Amino acid sequence: MMNQAVFLDKDGTLIEDVPYNVDPAQMRLVAGAGIGLQQLHQMGYQLIVISNQSGVARGYFSESALAEVEQRLQALLAPFDVSLDGFYYCPHHPDGTVMDYAIACECRKPAPGLLMQAARDHGIDLTASWFIGDILNDVEAGRNAGCQTVLLNNGNETEWLLSVDRVPHYMTADLAEAAAVIEKVGVRSQKSEYRKAEASYRSREAKLVGF
Numbered sequence: 001m002m003n004q005a006v007f008l009d010k011d012g013t014l015i016e017d018v019p020y021n022v023d024p025a026q027m028r029l030v031a032g033a034g035i036g037l038q039q040l041h042q043m044g045y046q047l048i049v050i051s052n053q054s055g056v057a058r059g060y061f062s063e064s065a066l067a068e069v070e071q072r073l074q075a076l077l078a079p080f081d082v083s084l085d086g087f088y089y090c091p092h093h094p095d096g097t098v099m100d101y102a103i104a105c106e107c108r109k110p111a112p113g114l115l116m117q118a119a120r121d122h123g124i125d126l127t128a129s130w131f132i133g134d135i136l137n138d139v140e141a142g143r144n145a146g147c148q149t150v151l152l153n154n155g156n157e158t159e160w161l162l163s164v165d166r167v168p169h170y171m172t173a174d175l176a177e178a179a180a181v182i183e184k185v186g187v188r189s190q191k192s193e194y195r196k197a198e199a200s201y202r203s204r205e206a207k208l209v210g211f
Helices: 033-042 063-080 113-122 136-145 175-210
Strands: 005-008 046-052 086-090 130-133 148-152 170-172
Touching: 005 113, 033 046, 033 063, 033 175, 046 113, 046 136, 063 086, 086 113, 113 136, 130 136, 130 175, 136 148, 148 175, 170 175
Parallel strands: 005 046, 005 130, 046 086, 130 148, 148 170
Antiparallel strands: none
């Protein structure tokens, strides 16, 4: 079985969007997140967070504070028997005030750098994987990495600057609905592969009989 992942934006997708928040006490799963991730986990997908954290570059909090954010996410998901397989973040922003982080980079979404890094680290087939996010920058990052994409249409995307790379494959209301879509698409894909294999087998069988 190919090594598949579902990449997840954090703020507004997995937890409630509180701007530049690193206080674990203020972190809450969004509706449908726990059940959705539980379903994806049961389907065999690795679950990996991909998040822009420009608050580091802007001097709002230190990079070390993100360790507690990851711990809190794991704690929130534990009641659903789910754990994250990876937590990747970009601390950069070209307009930042902290010199070491005030750079243009390849890891800030919509660039696909973090997805590529996660794929290398975990041996993931990006073409068999998904990216779920709540804005079109997430969609663009996922598409640029070769993933299928789901946009959570929850009101967080306000600009709707569309291009070929920013059109989601699917749109859903929440992560639970996204998991249901991914399951259905996966079933169709498996059936398609089975039909291809069956056709190939029958073709070889026919050649042998003819011989």
